Amino acid sequence: MTQEEARRHVLGKARARGVAAEVLAEIGRELTARAHQRKLEQLTEAVRGGLGVRVVVEGRTGYAYSEELTAEALDWMLQEAIDNAGLQSETGGFIPAGRAAGHKDLVGEALRGSLEAKIQMAIGLESTIREDARVKQVLHASYAEREWSVAIASTEGADGSYRRGVAGMIASMVMQDGTSRKQGFDDEWSTTAAALEPGRTALEMTERTGRLLGAKPLRTGRYRAYLEPKAAAAILAAFTPMWNGKNVAERRSPLAGRLGESIGSPLLTLVDDPLLPEGLASRPVDAEGTPGRRTVLVEGGVLTSYLTNSETARTLGQENTGHAWRTYRGILWVAPTNLYLAPGAGVTFTDGVVVAEVMGVHAGTNAITGEFSVQALGLRVEDGKIAYPVENFAVAGNFLALMREIIAVGSELKWVYAGRTACGAPMIEVSALTFAGA
Amino acid sequence: MLSETLVADVMAHALRGGASFAELYVERWRRRYLRVLNGEVKEATSGLEYGAGVRLFYGTEVAYGYTNDLSPRALLDVTGNLVRARGAVGRVDSRGAGGLDFRKAAARGLHTPQVRFDDHPKRYRLDRLREADAAARIAPEIVQVECTLQEWEQDILVANSLGTWAEDRRVRSRIAVNAIAQENGTVQTGTALEGLSVGLELFDRHPPHEVGRRAGAQALTNLRAGPAPAGTMPVVIGNGFGGVIFHEAVGHLLETTSVAKKASVLSDMVGQQVAGPVVTYIDDGTTRHGWGSSEFDDEGAPTQRTVLIEGGVLKSYLVDRWGSLLTGYAPTGSGRRQDYTFAPTSRMRNTFIAPGETPLEALFQQVDQGLYAKAFRGGQVKPGSGEYNFGVQEAYMIRRGRIAEAVRGAMLVGKGPDTLRRVVAISGDLRTGSGMCGSLSGAIPVEVGQPHVLVSEIVVGGEGA
Numbered sequence: 035m036t037q038e039e040a041r042r043h044v045l046g047k048a049r050a051r052g053v054a055a056e057v058l059a060e061i062g063r064e065l066t067a068r069a070h071q072r073k074l075e076q077l078t079e080a081v082r083g084g085l086g087v088r089v090v091v092e093g094r095t096g097y098a099y100s101e102e103l104t105a106e107a108l109d110w111m112l113q114e115a116i117d118n119a120g121l122q123s124e125t126g127g128f129i130p131a132g133r134a135a136g137h138k139d140l141v142g143e144a145l146r147g148s149l150e151a152k153i154q155m156a157i158g159l160e161s162t163i164r165e166d167a168r169v170k171q172v173l174h175a176s177y178a179e180r181e182w183s184v185a186i187a188s189t190e191g192a193d194g195s196y197r198r199g200v201a202g203m204i205a206s207m208v209m210q211d212g213t214s215r216k217q218g219f220d221d222e223w224s225t226t227a228a229a230l231e232p233g234r235t236a237l238e239m240t241e242r243t244g245r246l247l248g249a250k251p252l253r254t255g256r257y258r259a260y261l262e263p264k265a266a267a268a269i270l271a272a273f274t275p276m277w278n279g280k281n282v283a284e285r286r287s288p289l290a291g292r293l294g295e296s297i298g299s300p301l302l303t304l305v306d307d308p309l310l311p312e313g314l315a316s317r318p319v320d321a322e323g324t325p326g327r328r329t330v331l332v333e334g335g336v337l338t339s340y341l342t343n344s345e346t347a348r349t350l351g352q353e354n355t356g357h358a359w360r361t362y363r364g365i366l367w368v369a370p371t372n373l374y375l376a377p378g379a380g381v382t383f384t385d386g387v388v389v390a391e392v393m394g395v396h397a398g399t400n401a402i403t404g405e406f407s408v409q410a411l412g413l414r415v416e417d418g419k420i421a422y423p424v425e426n427f428a429v430a431g432n433f434l435a436l437m438r439e440i441i442a443v444g445s446e447l448k449w450v451y452a453g454r455t456a457c458g459a460p461m462i463e464v465s466a467l468t469f470a471g472a
Numbered sequence: 473m474l475s476e477t478l479v480a481d482v483m484a485h486a487l488r489g490g491a492s493f494a495e496l497y498v499e500r501w502r503r504r505y506l507r508v509l510n511g512e513v514k515e516a517t518s519g520l521e522y523g524a525g526v527r528l529f530y531g532t533e534v535a536y537g538y539t540n541d542l543s544p545r546a547l548l549d550v551t552g553n554l555v556r557a558r559g560a561v562g563r564v565d566s567r568g569a570g571g572l573d574f575r576k577a578a579a580r581g582l583h584t585p586q587v588r589f590d591d592h593p594k595r596y597r598l599d600r601l602r603e604a605d606a607a608a609r610i611a612p613e614i615v616q617v618e619c620t621l622q623e624w625e626q627d628i629l630v631a632n633s634l635g636t637w638a639e640d641r642r643v644r645s646r647i648a649v650n651a652i653a654q655e656n657g658t659v660q661t662g663t664a665l666e667g668l669s670v671g672l673e674l675f676d677r678h679p680p681h682e683v684g685r686r687a688g689a690q691a692l693t694n695l696r697a698g699p700a701p702a703g704t705m706p707v708v709i710g711n712g713f714g715g716v717i718f719h720e721a722v723g724h725l726l727e728t729t730s731v732a733k734k735a736s737v738l739s740d741m742v743g744q745q746v747a748g749p750v751v752t753y754i755d756d757g758t759t760r761h762g763w764g765s766s767e768f769d770d771e772g773a774p775t776q777r778t779v780l781i782e783g784g785v786l787k788s789y790l791v792d793r794w795g796s797l798l799t800g801y802a803p804t805g806s807g808r809r810q811d812y813t814f815a816p817t818s819r820m821r822n823t824f825i826a827p828g829e830t831p832l833e834a835l836f837q838q839v840d841q842g843l844y845a846k847a848f849r850g851g852q853v854k855p856g857s858g859e860y861n862f863g864v865q866e867a868y869m870i871r872r873g874r875i876a877e878a879v880r881g882a883m884l885v886g887k888g889p890d891t892l893r894r895v896v897a898i899s900g901d902l903r904t905g906s907g908m909c910g911s912l913s914g915a916i917p918v919e920v921g922q923p924h925v926l927v928s929e930i931v932v933g934g935e936g937a
Binding site: 064070073074075076077078079080081082083084095096097098099100101102107110111114115117118119120121122123124149170171172173174206207208215216217219254284285286288363364365366393394396397398400402403405407408409411425426427428429430431432468469470471472 | 507540554701860861862882887932936
């Protein structure tokens with residue numbers, strides 16, 4: 035059956051059994067063209083979709099999902115969800131009252147274009163990267179687009195759908211100068227395919243990696259840190275779980291119980307905006323059908339809000355900010371959309387280390403304690419100028435302290451895009467962090 | 473899962489369109505996930521996933537498509553789309569194909585679980601996780617315990633235009649416990665997890681109370697720990713999941729994904745001394761019930777035990793079909809993928825450092841002042857520069873050859889080839905641990921393992937003096 039039929043089938047059966055249910059249906063489309071040696075190397079064209087159900091039986095919540103849309107599979111799914119609900123002893127669960135929110139198409143013609151033109155973008159990216167004499171190998175260089183159609187409907191009246199998508203350029207290259215080798219992994223995303231510029235992106239990528247060639251060891255010590263936008267955004271992204279209402283409600287966030295307190299420098303303002311025009315993670319409604327709206331998390335250093343869905347908003351006694359997150363295979367959670375650190379007046383170099391890139395962020399950060407220690411590559415700043423590149427070191431601290439020690443914020447915002455959330459930051463200057471090296 | 477006629481039709485369709493090789497991968501998963509916080513079920517979910525991936529080679533050019541509509545029309549459509557897409561950039565010839573004679577290979581049942589997916593009521597799982605919860609509460613400072621259980625049952629069929637037809641069932645279970653300890657405003661975490669290619673007999677091999685107790689003990693250790701030092705020093709890497717360091721620093725550098733394009737610092741080095749003579753490094757896809765084991769890889773080739781480094785000398789790479797085509801090295805049964813949405817690439821399975829001969833005490837006695845990194849989080853590497861890192865979850869200072877006070881919050885960083893050459897001693901106590909490894913073909917289950925290993929210097933990224 036079609037997804038539409040499957041949705042009606044499941045909600046009909048749930049109603050007949052007196053079970054409150056919410057169905058989230060998704061179809062994802064992927065196109066990836068990878069170039070090598072100025073030719074197409076790998077082309078992936080595909081579609082994947084499925085249906086996930088959340089049920090509440092006597093206040094107990096259960097989940098199940100299926101990619102197979104036969105009556106048999108869907109009936110199994112509903113029964114499993116009801117059985118799973120039976121395991122819960124807590125009885126506060128509910129499916130929120132919803133309303134018809136209509137359909138919103140955020141993609142329109144934005145990903146239109148011939149396959150040939152898209153393949154040429156990948157080839158253009160790869161061949162421009164190769165033009166740099168320091169480039170020894172290109173591991174991959176791709177044009178990629180991802181598109182999702184999401185529909186949410188419930189026995190409690192929710193009914194809404196939207197379509198969103200992104201296009202991007204991804205590449206990894208090995209560069210060498212003498213015996214010094216560096217490998218870049220880089221990507222650039224947009225909501226419209228036409229906005230991508232393979233040539234310019236290639237030059238930026240080789241510039242970002244090339245400037246790190248010939249790096250020297252960095253002496254262990256405390257240095258003023260200038261976190262470049264993408265490095266700052268990657269670290270910020272790793273600590274956004276601190277604002278996740280689910281973690282706050284479960285006391286797994288160091289920010290729990292601190293609303294209204296000053297937690298950072300007056301220069302720190304954090305915003306999540308699902309309606310951001312051109313936002314890589316924009317969407318009109320969340321995974322429960324709640325309309326999205328801009329939420330200020332930190333304003334001038336003061337903690338002003340967490341991100342919540344209907345469940346965590348009720349637990350915390352706060353407003354639902356419309357940040358419910360669920361894929362058809364997942365469980366109800368909370369997640370940011372376009373979350374960013376608001377730009378400031380700018381940064382002036384004095385003496386310290388520019389952190390150009392951080393690695394191992396998933397293993398080197400702990401959002402429960404705030405501690406981090408990540409591998410980094412960077413540039414030594416002396417007498418107000420970039421002196422030379424540095425390597426083979428780790429930068430460590432606690433994110434809670436880092437937020438207080440921000441002493442300047444850059445003016446230009448850059449985004450890192452991971453899965454379906456986007457995190458943005460300008461350059462940030464931190465008074466001191468520990469750098470472990472030689 | 474699919475009829476032979478339909479599979480042969482898909483192959484013929486692809487070959488007529490000019491492909492030099494065609495492969496169909498079909499799978500069906502059943503999954504369960506249970507998360508229990510402080511003994512109460514927070515989320516329980518079950519899922520059914522299925523789909524197919526079609527991969528075509530035109531020489532060394534690859535086209536890949538996937539769908540979760542397994543009807544004949546949909547599968548032929550996916551194949552037709554790939555053929556047409558290729559038409560946009562190259563010549564499509566009209567070569568036909570005769571009937572395919574598949575050589576059917578069925579799994580021998582080397583990793584067949586004792587407990588089937590549907591055995592035991594759901595409540596049994598909850599009860600076992602509650603045992604882990606209770607065992608983690610070793611002291612009043614343990615304020616929170618989270619336990620999760622993942623269960624997978626995956627049936628796959630891989631067939632290709634060379635006549636390969638392989639069917640395999642992979643069953644995997646994994647328990648994880650996270651404990652939070654708190655005292656005077658300080659919060660620390662402890663983690664323990666165990667995964668195997670088994671059903672719920674996982675609980676016999678790794679009793680939940682033992683996993684729980686380890687998580688609680690680690691959280692308590694970290695609560696009392698001071699900050700880790702910053703700087704370069706000798707490091708003893710703990711056994712078991714400590715093997716993640718060589719997974720990052722060496723294993724990824726040996727995958728043909730990077731080697732074929734000379735984008736690995738270990739490209740073209742077979743036969744050369746790349747590590748200290750004490751190092752023998754093996755990737756074994758056949759370990760009974762190993763977390764990363766299977767009878768066939770995701771290209772339908774039988775898995776094997778591959779010696780990568782022997783006595784410090786590089787012996788073999790990890791080779792998938794496409795990598796073999798590009799490099800000429802024979803495939804090693806290492807073609808793996810997360811699921812049907814990924815084309816396979818060369819990946820690790822169960823990779824470990826073979827036992828050495830240094831007694832454990834003697835290994836520590838070689839260190840005047842250094843770090844004992846006992847337990848780990850994940851890591852990352854850039855094969856093209858060899859720069860790697862991994863996060864330490866539990867560590868102690870070594871002073872005058874003895875394990876001293878606990879320290880926390882360090883990441884170890886270095887360059888793979890340098891670290892390999894700095895391995896100076898290996899003990900005999902090999903153990904393994906389970907992890908999820910992310911790369912071009914998605915996140916897959918892998919084991920890492922090693923005895924205790926002494927590395928003469930690594931950068932320790934702590935915050936302390």
